[in-house]
Amino acid sequence: MGGFIDTALGFPAVLFTVLLAVVVCYWILVLAGGLDADADGWLDGALERIGLGGTPSSIVLSIVVAIAWFASLVGSVLLGDHPLLEILTLLASLGIGWAVATLLRRPLERFFPTAPEASRHDFVGRECVIRTGRVAIDFGQAEVHAADGSSAIVQVRQTGADAFAAGTRAVIYDYDDAGEFFWVVPADLSDRSKDR
Template sequence: MGEFFAAALGFPVVVLSILLVVVVAYWLLVAFGAADADWVELDIGGVPATVGLSLLVVLSWFACLVGAVLLTPSTLLGAGVLAGSLVVGLVLTRLVMAPLKRLFPSDPPASRLDFVGRPCVIRTGRVTQTFGQAEVTAADGSSALVQVRQAGQDPLRAGSEALIFDYDADGEFFWVAPIWAGPTHTLGDH
């Protein structure tokens, strides 16, 4: 056990041992709720930066430890072992992160609530409290035909525009209200 600590605390491994202590302390704080797991907003290959950097440090530390034990490097060779272990750690991190991407989806799944607040075009002859359909365009440019209802008696007819303002999950329809352009005035009108 003494040889392990001598190698882990000797040059070049000690450089990565310090980073390893920081990584372990960080994940312990996350485990106890004292830190947020997403403190870095970057992602590395589809995986949050905190996970990617942690993997890089752990894998580089292990590669450096193996290199230091096998080669018992001098100062110059130790710098080479450190650089080589970082390259090995980077390559292994990229390999490990590929299957981890599936655990971190990049976009939340589409939801019907995404349509709330969007304009729509009425496609049925009328919209009542119990009947109606409209076409709405999603943020990605795709369109959908949805069931709509209105609380009032406004004349919502085919081709008129309305605003989706709520979703009724029980009835699986959207509440809409007409979009009124209002009166138009020119400079000559008083």
């Protein structure tokens, strides 16, 4: 046990031992509810540039540190304590940590989608199909398709006296947050305005 502690506290493993202690404390605080695991900010961009994007930086860095710590322990035991070999062990440990994190990042990406959260405002500018017999200032529904191909039935309203019947094409031009409905105009009306 003394040899393990000496190796863990010797160069280069001591660098990763300290980082591993920080990682363990971080995850204890996350599990206790004291920190948010998604609070990554600017670090995500830096990791993206070195090929480790797509997964929260806290998880990627935890993997890099844990693997590099283990690799530095093994390297220190195998290569001894010659200064040049210690530097080589440090660099190799970082490289191994980065390589393993890169391999694990891809399977983990599906658990951490990076696409922005869908919003009702995403429907603004999309064409829809009226599903009710009429659309007025206080009544109407339409079917609209999202960018991912899914469809939704939404509440729609109009300000004019345009004739909307079931099956009519319309264009959504605004969303009313208070009333939770979309404002529409006939699709051929928006086509005419483009032609001018």
